[in-house]
Amino acid sequence: MTATPQPAAAPEPERPSFILPRTVALIGLMGVGKTTIGKRLAEQFALPFVDADEEIEKAAGQSVADIFTHYGEQGFRDGEERVIARLLDSPVHILATGGGALTSVKTRERLKAKAITVWLKTDLKVLSRRVANKPHRPLLRDRSPMEVLKEHARIRYPLYEMADVVVDTGDQSHSKAVEMVLNALQAYVESQA
Template sequence: MTASPDPAPDSASRPLPTRPVFALPKTVALVGLMGVGKTTIGRRLAEHFHLPFTDADEEIERAAGQSIPDIFAQHGEAYFRDGEQRVIARLLDGPTQILATGGGAMTHEKTRLNLKDRAVTIWLRTDLRVLARRVANRPHRPLLKDRDPMDVLKEHVAKRYPFYEQADIVVDTGDHSHNRALDQVLDALYAYLQRTSQL
């Protein structure tokens, strides 16, 4: 399902009469390209539901004892994806939480199937021009090293969008405030859980 952007002005106190308070039946995993806001929106979701928030990339670095750029440089992307798969599987064995995944997590078959089976997956989708502006001058992202951000993002669209499309929920966040994006995600999540009888 897709939540379309609302043309109404952003408001932290926008009334949402159709969405009552609800609890999550299982972990919610956010997927999408770099810069889309998985960590920022994920933290706010976790606060809303009073649940733990986990950034998968941070857990990978903790488990490996080195940074993601160093893992890529020393071992390559395939090695990284295998380690990422093991870390995400371990996290899904834990309590219900909000999980922000790395941009390429869904390209790994085992990771993708595990997320699909054991979490509610939400694809946060945003215009590439917005993403290119957000990720510019961020050298800590190994896939952007010495590359034009828009070129990298276009390559990722071709490779990753077919996998992101398998997510349970799609939310077009646009260039809205974080409060507005949070409202969009909450509305879409409630509608999905209600429709699938998980509430």
């Protein structure tokens, strides 16, 4: 009887050489890659990954789109504020926030006090291409993605400037973007030591 060769286990990712002292909160416009990059960062640090929108859906028992339909954007933002406050009281993790989370003064203050905020920034043309034809994004219903993104950039970029770290990921692959964020985080953490 011949033993069947077993597939090799995936190698463990090489851990960063620094420790995160606080939760890392990813901020930025829709389509910038907060969830995808966040999951990969969490894997790198062997930390939990939390998507604020998913947690809001769990708390409300309905989708983000349904929350917008039933309660409007302000109702969604109120729930988002409460959920992010709860998440920031959890042990260190990687948190992907919604693009409009920083429109709440309380959320901005909590993030500044309890997290390392990383603004993932990308050209609006790239973002427009990424979010086109995404029916799960309620803010894009019946509107041009570029029109919405320009409006959001005008309102939110001044809020995002509070970020501890800014990483312009451009149109890089996710792995390259993660590498860029890791390097920027390391520089930030070492500068605070």
